[in-house]
Amino acid sequence: MNFSRRQFVKGGVTAFTFGFAAPQMLCDIAFAQGVPSRNLVVVYLSGGNDSLSTVIPYRDPFYASRRPTLAVPAGNVLQIGTDSSNIELGLHPRLTGLKSIFDAGRLAIVQRTGYANQSRSHFTGFDIWGTASTTNTSGTGWLGRYLDLLQPPIDPLVAWNTVRETPRPLMARTVGVPAITSPATYAFSSPNAGAEATFERTAQTRISSHIPVDRPHLAFVNSTTQAALSTLDRVATVNTYQPTLTYPNNGFAQALRAVAGAMNKQIGTKVFWVQTGGFDTHANQGANAGAYVNLMATLGDGLKAFYDDLSAQGMLNNTVVLVYSEFGRRISENGSAGTDHGAGANMMMLGGLVRGGIYGTAPNLNMDPSNPTLENNNGDVKWETDFRGVYAKILDSWLGTNSVTVLGADYRAGAPNVL
Amino acid sequence: MLEHILRRMGFGASPAELAAWAGVPIDTVIDRLLNYESFSTDHDSKIGLPEYVGITTQSGQPFSANTLINDARQRWLFRMIHSQRPLEEKMALFWHNHFATAYSKLAGAVGQERATRLMDNDPNSLAGSEPGQIQKLRQFGTGSFPTLLMNMARDPAMVYWLDSQLNTRARPQENFGREIMELFSMGIGNYTEQDVYAAARVFTGFNWQIVGDRASTTTSFYSFIYRPADHDPTAKEFTFAIYPNGGKVIPARAAANGEQDAADLVFALATHPATARRLATRLYKFFVNETSDPDQTLINAMSTAYLGSNYNIKSMLRTLFLSPQFRDPANFFQRYSWPTEYVVKAIKETGWSGFSVGTALTPMLNMGQSLYEPPDVNGWELGPGWISTSSMLQRMNFASTLAANQRFNLARDAQPYRQTPERVLEYMLARFRTMGYTTGQTASLSEYLRSTAWTGTDAQLQQRVPGLAHLIMGSGEYQFN
DSSP states (O other): OHHHHHHHHHHHHHHHSSSSGGGHHHHHHHHHHHHOEEEEEEEEETTTOOOOHHHEEETTTHHHOOTTTTOOGGGEEEEEEOOTTTTTTEETTTTTTHHHHHTTTTTEEEEEOOOOOOOHHHHHHHHHHHHHHOTTHHHHHHHHHHHHHOOOBGGGGEEEEEEESOGGGGGOOOOOOOOOGGGGGGOOSSOHHHHHHHHHHHHHHHHTTTTOTTEEEEHHHHHHHHHHHHHHHHHHHHOOOOOSOOOSSSSHHHHHHHHHHHTTTTTTOOOEEEEEEEOSSSSSSSSSSHHHHHHHHHHHHHHHHHHHHHHHOGGGEEEEEEEEEEEOOSSOOOOOSSOOOOOOOEEEEEETTOEEEEESSOOOOOOTOTTHHHHHTTTTTTEEEEEEHHHHHHHTTTTOOOOHHHHSOOOOGGGOOOO | HHHHHHHSSOOOHHHHHHHHHSOOHHHHHHHHHHHHHGGGGGGGGGOOOTTBBBOOOTOOOOTTTTTTTHEEEHHHHHHHOOSSOOHHHHHHHHHHHOOOOHHHHHHHHHHHHHHHHHHHGGGGGSSOOOOOOHHHHHHHHHSHHHHHHHHHHHHHHHHTTTTTOOOSSSSOHHHHHHHHHHHHHSSSSSOEEEEHHHHHHHHEEEEEEEOOOOOOOOHHHOEEEEEHHHHHHHOOEEESSSTTTTTOOOOOOGGGTTTHHHHHHHHOOOOOHHHHHHHHHHHHHTTTTTOOOOOOHHHHHHHHHHTTSSSSSHHHHHHTTTTTTHHHHHGGGBBBBBHHHHHHHHHHHOOOOTTGGGGGGHHHHTTOTTTTOOSSSTOOOOGGGGOOOOHHHHHHHHHHHHHHHHHHHHHHHHHHGOOOOHHHHHHHHHHHHOSOOOOHHHHHHHHHTTOOOOOOOOOHHHHHHHHHHHHHHSSGGGSSO
């Protein structure tokens, strides 16, 4: 994984360095690119979400028997109706916030997304979802390729990553995506004050302008420093954002709060990356109390606060949130009251212009060898909708680009009509 | 060359250390750093002494590196700065990334004191206690890899981290069985899903137990235990050879002897040619160059040394350190410094009088590397993965904190060169080692020193010299190792 990333920098940095806009042009670009513009917020559930516990086929006769300790009782799920195969579905009881968004018609659930021969490795799986390729998992990401297609000069804040490392989906050939974990600490300090500090910042900016094309790694680091120094002041404005509601006090919700702040301050960012972890629930998953309930609380409460905040700001129709994980989990629980790595899983989307509802069909948990909805000796959920169909829909219908160019193939035929 | 050797086989050198090594033949330097076993282990006894880097105790509590994780972090940084056996700490850091285990999951289960012991207990600190995971990496990190791998399989921190204690014959659980093949040995592409299921059954019965007075969080600790009743005694079939005769089936055997299953599998994994190449490649990238394709000649030589020496790690290292590639100037500064390496080198080059390594803990977290807290079992995202706008600001800001703390020492050291900014700059560039600047960048640094008219007074040195240290340590050219 790391080796391939180095290859990526080596091959891509030349273009990368020329794609950047000079700092003084940035505000002009932000305006020229038309704010408030449409944006995409990608929420990644790290570790492999047990989506059978997120969207529950609670009447399936094999659900409880295959999950003796993890099954959520039918009486506790938040019923959302039936899918096209007449399977009754319910959200996890702790997803009350998402239930209200579903009821408002603004939450879409796409069932059984995935791909053939799904990887059960966190790392390979993440890279497959990130590159949108099952064969070349070490190249640029699908969102990175979208950014590469934008008309230069590119504003360094065109995308905004809220975690420290650039995730595979945002790796681009010509665009460096800033990592802004917290607007509050995104600042340049100095051993000195006043004019002396200004001298230092000027000098740091000068020495980082050395971008040698024949030394791609140094060019990459110096470009990154330049991007940091040139975005500090605009990011600082986000720190002044005061939402009218209180977000939960956890990293995920606070990251969403910063995203809402960036939208409010009209930074012009088109793609945001947010993630929340802890989904690798091999043990003591606690679907009814404990770990998984906490995961759902973090996810559901954070998204609900974000949704309500955007609604109050009048930004809901400019925003699509995509939620996914690298794989679903094994259907039968393991001996540790947890679940091992599986295959097909749900994707979710929400936003003011999202066509809410249930797409695709739920798996049938029957152990019958002829069951077409399962794979791996009926151990795992078999994919029905290629995840790249969902990407295609977002690229074509939301971001206004050409999904065939970005994805390298035509996945439009299988795309659910979510937008 | 000397500075390169000390930086790669250790964490860099203070001006005094460089002076002490000066004149020693390079082969001797490498030999002393590699064969460190005869050097003193008394580093911890120096913690708190005035001539060494400081530590910060927590809210009135005595310093307790075996039971408080932030104290353990400080102890490890202290060792990296002051140990007489820097390669021991460097290899421990390498293996920490390889067998990446995170403290927070352990602490959530057993509390901070016992979790800290699980991570890095010094067995001398408590009678009967076993070494923590990182201490085992020091102990076995340059010895036999099969031994190291088995020690990790039986390490109670690893047991809980990858859920081995829940992996029973009734319901095998794949977490450890998968990662030992994907991440700890052969790597992906050398095994199948069926092998994962079989490996999970091999390790059934591995567990941990509390020892001592469980009511006392500071005197009880966890150790490994094998529970035969939980072991699956039936045969396990793999797609690759487990035995020298090519046999792929670990035979059915009585549960009482079930640990032999693990011994058989671990040995097969550790001795697999794919493991030799994978370890050689990872070591090459850690010690030689990670910015271009590995030199296959050296990878082959390292693999051969490993396979021909009963799978000895030091044999690989010796081949590496004695290779012309290791000394080739083309490979100097061709690695991205890990945040730990960055921080330790910065402290060694800046000075530490009156500085506490406790100051570095939060910055390191924000740079993306909190010791004992890798992001997941795959370890940290290395190389360019360390670099983002946020992490670069964190590095620059740590440099600022450190330079401000050492303001008067830095200014005093620069006094002999105060006549001109160029002489001050020359001195500072010799002290703070980077991959080198262009003449244009050097001119920009001179220009900084002349931001207002140069006087060379103490007052000016006390502003511009720490300012310059900050600029150098914050520059892209300083981020490479």
